[in-house]
Structure formats: structure tokens, C-alpha cells
Amino acid sequence: MASKAVQVETQRDKLERKEAAILHAARSVFVDNGFDGARMSEIAKTAGVGEGTIYSYYESKAELMLAVLQQFWDGLTLEARNVMAGVKAPEAIKRLDALATYHLEIVIRNADFINLSFALRRNNSEVSVSRDHLRQYVSVFDEIFRRGQDRGEFRPEFLLWHARDVFYGTLEYSARSIEVVADTKGNDRPQKPVIDNLIALFANHFGTSDQPSDMEKSSEQLNRIEAKLDQLLS
């Protein structure tokens, strides 16, 4: 009985190892050549299996690509959570700063992949799965923002998804802009100003007015006024 179970286990492992090999090979070939440029034959050769074998694991080239994308997004989500776990500051603004830095870096490095995620919107069945993984990923933002609202850092009346759209939308679009800028000049790190701008924007627009800027100005002014009153009174 026990030996039986072990054998079944190893067999399952073997299949899983093979599936992983296919996925790994597919990923590398897709990255190198894009979706259309990738040959199933090359993926098979790289994975060390016959072409037909791939089709006993994945129904089609598109579904294989989808599996690769899912793995990709899952990895991103995991790493994002890791990054956030490493940020000790409790302030939502600081946490968003860290998340934005991580995300922008990733988006720039994996622009092709991310574009493909959205470009694969044709066969609807495929897309729906991908959507879940995307939702997983953005939930990292969601948690931070909600907590920020709970802590009184962000105004409670804002809808979560509006803030999310501003956050991810700006970063994704910026990634494209940065690519263009980087192509033109030999610029090194034009990313920081983008993030600073976005974070300032969040503090301004979504933040409660406890922010130091205007408030401090007024209170300085109040101090001056009080001093002047003292002058008058003395």
C-alpha cells in the first residue's frame, strides 16, 4: 500500500516536472520571439519533449501563453507582497511610494509581457482567467489604500478603484514615456521624478488636509500674526 502511494507520487512528480519544463521553455521562447514569432517546435525542442506532448498539457498555443502569463503575474504578486513586507513604515503614503517604485521598475522591464496580457483579449474564455490574476496583483494596492483610509491618511469618500486607476494607469503610461525618453537621450533614471510626482499627487488629492504643506504655511502665518499682536499689546 505504502509503496504504491510512493510510486503514484513520483509519477505525479514526473509529470509535474515535465509540465514545468514545458512552461519554462515556453516562457523563454515567448520572451525572445513574442507570441507570433514563437514556434511550437522550438518550445518542444527546448523543453526536451515532442511537439505533440505539449498538446497533452495545453490545448493550444494561446493557452500555453496564458499559463505563462499567469505564472508571471503570480510571481509579480508574490514579489510585491515580499517588498511590502519589507517596508516597516506604517504610513500609507510611504508604502505606496515603495509599491510604485517596485511596480514601475517591473513594468519597464517586462513591458512586452504586460502588453501581451492585454493584447490576448480575443478568446474570451482565456481572458477571464487572466483577469483574476490581475485582480490578485492590484489587491496589494487596494489593501494599502484602504488601510490609509482607515488610518485617516486618505479621505474616506474616494472610491477605491478611482485611486487604483490613477495609480496603475499613470505608472503604466509613464513606463511607455520613459521608454521613449530613454531611447532619445541616454538618460539613466528618469523614474524617480515620476514617482515623486505621483506620490505628491496622491497626498494632495486623496490625502486629508493634515498634510504639512498648506497647513504649516498658515500656522507660520498665525505665529507671525500673534507676534505682531503681542507687539501691539506691549
Add this chain to the structure above:
Amino acid sequence: MASKAVQVETQRDKLERKEAAILHAARSVFVDNGFDGARMSEIAKTAGVGEGTIYSYYESKAELMLAVLQQFWDGLTLEARNVMAGVKAPEAIKRLDALATYHLEIVIRNADFINLSFALRRNNSEVSVSRDHLRQYVSVFDEIFRRGQDRGEFRPEFLLWHARDVFYGTLEYSARSIEVVADTKGNDRPQKPVIDNLIALFANHFGTSDQPSDMEKSSEQLNRIEAKLDQLLS
């Protein structure tokens, strides 16, 4: 001589008409079936030419698609300029509101096309052209924002492209979110709150403090008080 010139002219016209017919047919077939689903044979039949003829106008299916996309963006740019010409208000904020409304509507309706514009990033030669057309399109925003800075509505220290990234990035991402929301509920027009939010954000973050927010009202009052004190002191 004269007749010669005329004949050359009509011949050229004929070619242009044929090219236009191909482009028109291609657009319709691409819209109906997507890039992969479109058959060159169907495009040829629709345009009323042989399959081979297409290849004397466009080198490949991808390049044909690119031509369609360029025409598409040019049309968008033209219409955006028309819309803006119809907006009489000089305030940059109001003009951005109109532009955002137009753009969001367009992005939602032509999501497939717009995705494809970015998805076609493979053969680099093709892409570069598309980039110019995109730049044309966003220049509508650029002019409004610059003018807003000149008029003192927007702070001059902000980089144009940061503002642009926030604007278009948020709208594009929102378009995707709205699609999801619309799929889920039978919601009618969830677009307005998105735009209101974006415009308020622009006023807050990029705007000069001439806005009459509560904070500023108090600070104006403080200014008046301080001035009166100065009067007393002098």
C-alpha cells in the same frame, strides 16, 4: 501635353482610389475579426482586387494593419481637434474636461484597436511610425496644458509629460475598469465620476492655489488680517 498631364493625373487617382479601397476593406475586416481572424483573401474580395494586388501596396499583413491603425489615429486626432474647437470656454480645466470626456468615450468604444496599437510592438520598423501618430494625438492635450500654464491656471514647475501620463494613463486604465464593471452590472454611464475625479485631481495637484478651497479661503482671510495688522503697526 495638357492631355498627357491629365491622363497621368487620372491614373494616379485610380491608384489612390484602389489603395483607399484596400485600406477601407482591411479596416472593416480587421474590426470584424481581429488581426489573426482576418483573412487576406477576404480583404481582397471585399476590396474587389486580387490577393496579390494587396502586396503591391503593402508589404505584409502587419504593415497593412499598421496603415489602418495610422488612419485610425489620424481620425481620432482630427475629431479631437474638432471637439476642442467647439469648446468655447478658455479655462484649461474646462477644456481638459471636454477632452477627457471625448477620449474616454473613444477608448471604451475602440478598446480592441487601441490595444492592438501597442500589441504590434514586434517589428520595430513598424512601431516607430505609429509612435509619431500617437504623439500627434496627445499633442491636443499638450497644447491645452501648456496654455493653462501660460494663463496661470496650472503651476509652471510641472513637467508636461508627467501631467500627460496622469491624464491618459488614468483614462486608459479606467476604461478597462469600466469595462469590467459594465460586464458585471448593467451599469449605464459610470464614466462621469471617473472624469470628475480626474478633473478635480488636476485642479488640486497641478492647479495654482487660486482655487477657492476652504483652506485657501481661510488663508486669504489670514492675509487680510495680517495686512490690517501691518496697517496698525506702521
Add this chain to the structure above:
DNA sequence: CGAATATATCGAGTGGTATTCAGTTTGTCT
């Protein structure tokens, strides 16, 4: 163990489609 059965793998073959090209039509010039 070894036969019987089930499961996994393979790669040559199939079908479908973008692209080519030799032959044909259409237009132009003298």
C-alpha cells in the same frame, strides 16, 4: 514475474493561410 491494460509520448502528416511569382491584362508612348 509477466501478460493485459492504461497512460504518456512521439513526430510525420493534415489543413489552413500569408506570401510569391510567372503569366495576363491594362495603360502609355511613338
Add this chain to the structure above:
DNA sequence: AGACAAACTGAATACCACTCGATATATTCG
């Protein structure tokens, strides 16, 4: 009109994702 050029055509080609019958490998059971 006849010679030359330009434009056009669709049958033939090339290329690939995907299928399927044959083969190898694992599992079950007498």
C-alpha cells in the same frame, strides 16, 4: 498599330499550429 511598361491576378509555395495513429512507458492483477 506595335512595342514597352506598369498593374494585376490567382494558382503554386512555404510555413506552422495542430492531429492522430503508432510506439514506449507505467500500472494492475493473476
